[in-house]
Amino acid sequence: MKSAWYLGYSQADVGDSALLAGDPDRVDRIALLLDDARPMPVKRGLKSVTGTYAGKKVTAVAFGMGAPIATVVLHELADLGVKSFMRIGTAMYFAPVAPGDFVLSDRIACFEGTSRSYVDDVEAQRADAGLNRAVATAVAAGDAKLHTGTFATFDAFYRDMFALDAQTQARVDANRTMLAERGVVAADMETSALVNAAAALDVRFTSLCVGTVDGVTRAKLEPEAMAAAEHRLFTTALNAITSL
Ligand SMILES: O=P(O)(O)O[C@H]1O[C@H](CO)[C@@H](O)[C@H]1O
Numbered sequence: 427m428k429s430a431w432y433l434g435y436s437q438a439d440v441g442d443s444a445l446l447a448g449d450p451d452r453v454d455r456i457a458l459l460l461d462d463a464r465p466m467p468v469k470r471g472l473k474s475v476t477g478t479y480a481g482k483k484v485t486a487v488a489f490g491m492g493a494p495i496a497t498v499v500l501h502e503l504a505d506l507g508v509k510s511f512m513r514i515g516t517a518m519y520f521a522p523v524a525p526g527d528f529v530l531s532d533r534i535a536c537f538e539g540t541s542r543s544y545v546d547d548v549e550a551q552r553a554d555a556g557l558n559r560a561v562a563t564a565v566a567a568g569d570a571k572l573h574t575g576t577f578a579t580f581d582a583f584y585r586d587m588f589a590l591d592a593q594t595q596a597r598v599d600a601n602r603t604m605l606a607e608r609g610v611v612a613a614d615m616e617t618s619a620l621v622n623a624a625a626a627l628d629v630r631f632t633s634l635c636v637g638t639v640d641g642v643t644r645a646k647l648e649p650e651a652m653a654a655a656e657h658r659l660f661t662t663a664l665n666a667i668t669s670l
Pocket residue numbers: 447448449490491492514515516517583614615616
């Protein structure tokens with residue numbers, strides 16, 4: 427049976443759908459919501475678990491940060507037969523999003539380099555409409571606010587998204603103005619590449635994130651509010667992806 431090079435496991439170890447998280451600790455917390463959760467050996471820091479939710483087999487994998495490794499993980503899982511993917515995590519947000527709201531990808535604004543290896547027109551693809559409908563239905567069952575719109579994705583966090591010095595601040599401010607003009611609701615480091623890789627590999631993909639950093643003021647969501655939002659995020663994502 428085929429085994430994935432970097433993840434190190436095979437088709438028998440994965441479900442039909444997968445949640446892609448950045449932080450490995452999130453995989454541990456997702457595992458607590460699964461029945462029969464079975465962790466896979468961690469390779470290169472890539473932590474994975476497969477279990478069942480609502481009777482369906484689901485895999486959750488942590489890729490760390492950034493588009494190149496996130497697409498390696500999606501590509502290997504797609505090659506093992508996983509058909510539906512959702513990135514879940516955090517994103518910088520823009521008006522009218524409020525801290526702790528959900529942001530869901532639709533169109534993409536691409537400022538990363540990985541997409542070009544998958545598609546020619548890097549902004550032509552959209553997140554999967556069926557997955558987005560499933561997310562909207564799952565969100566409607568609770569009291570969270572959902573904003574569906576354009577996700578912008580960058581490679582260089584401390585050059586394009588968040589400044590640690592005055593010179594970079596001017597660059598980040600210019601990006602912010604440009605994102606506002608494009609009506610972007612969220613910015614992260616993976617979504618556009620994952621949308622494009624998924625399109626090229628003919629699998630379903632969307633990103634569902636909690637808005638945690640204000641794109642204008644840089645204010646961060648407090649840890650207690652983040653913990654509650656993260657739990658809502660996990661249950662919403664699991665309900666949505668297992669409803670397909
Ligand atoms: O969704 P999480 O893992 O929180 O990741 C987000 O945070 C990291 C940078 O702040 C990027 O990887 C971004 O996409």
